[in-house]
Amino acid sequence: MSLIFPRIACPSPNFDMRRGKAVNMLLLHYTGMQSASAALDRLCDAEAKVSAHYTVDEDGAVYVHVPEEERAWHAGKAYWAGETDINACSIGIEIVNPGHTFGYRSFPDVQVASVIALAQDIVARHAIPAHRVLAHSDVAPARKADPGELFPWAQLAEQGVGLWPAQGAPLKGDFAAGLARFGYSIGGDTDVGSSQAIVAFQRHFRPSKFDGVVDAECAAILAALLEAAAL
Numbered sequence: 001m002s003l004i005f006p007r008i009a010c011p012s013p014n015f016d017m018r019r020g021k022a023v024n025m026l027l028l029h030y031t032g033m034q035s036a037s038a039a040l041d042r043l044c045d046a047e048a049k050v051s052a053h054y055t056v057d058e059d060g061a062v063y064v065h066v067p068e069e070e071r072a073w074h075a076g077k078a079y080w081a082g083e084t085d086i087n088a089c090s091i092g093i094e095i096v097n098p099g100h101t102f103g104y105r106s107f108p109d110v111q112v113a114s115v116i117a118l119a120q121d122i123v124a125r126h127a128i129p130a131h132r133v134l135a136h137s138d139v140a141p142a143r144k145a146d147p148g149e150l151f152p153w154a155q156l157a158e159q160g161v162g163l164w165p166a167q168g169a170p171l172k173g174d175f176a177a178g179l180a181r182f183g184y185s186i187g188g189d190t191d192v193g194s195s196q197a198i199v200a201f202q203r204h205f206r207p208s209k210f211d212g213v214v215d216a217e218c219a220a221i222l223a224a225l226l227e228a229a230a231l
């Protein structure tokens with residue numbers, strides 16, 4: 001069964017040009033505010049200077065803020081695989097959830113189904129590689145935890161959106177070096193400590209335990225990701 005989710009125009013003035021960069025990343029967020037309407041107001045408030053291309057509400061409705069060809073302002077100071085202008089190369093989806101500050105909770109099935117349908121369409125149209133479907137916390141581990149450990153990444157990957165680790169060969173070399181090869185900011189031109197990147201990695205790919213401590217399971221997962229992404 002394929003569900004059709006309503007699309008609602010909710011234009012934001014907060015965008016500029018992509019500066020010649022092609023879209024090659026999909027970045028997922030939670031709104032982290034007390035209500036959907038508070039989040040939508042802020043994303044459309046010229047004073048706030050933040051936006052995303054879309055917001056997906058808990059009932060699955062999709063609010064459309066910024067045309068995909070424009071550069072929405074959702075990533076902030078961020079880094080992935082050598083790129084620091086994440087807004088210029090990504091499409092941003094906000095997912096309504098109060099977040100860790102206001103009562104983090106599970107994402108309803110209908111909301112997840114809507115995110116999946118929207119994301120499938122975006123990754124297909126822009127040919128976004130699975131390993132570049134990322135969390136805000138992946139590209140800004142020192143500042144951000146969204147969409148967080150309750151977000152069902154495995155379910156998305158089953159539907160062709162993003163990577164979920166399978167069995168891989170043993171990790172070759174140092175864990176931090178592997179994280180950097182995958183794309184995390186470590187020892188680069190940013191001020192992210194490796195433990196923050198490890199927590200972000202765990203929150204996304206091993207959400208049962210995100211303590212910033214590398215163990216054998218983490219090493220196996222990272223090896224599988226690197227193999228799947230051919231990095």
Ligand SMILES: [Zn+2]
Pocket residue numbers: 028029030074136144146
């Ligand atoms: Zn975010």
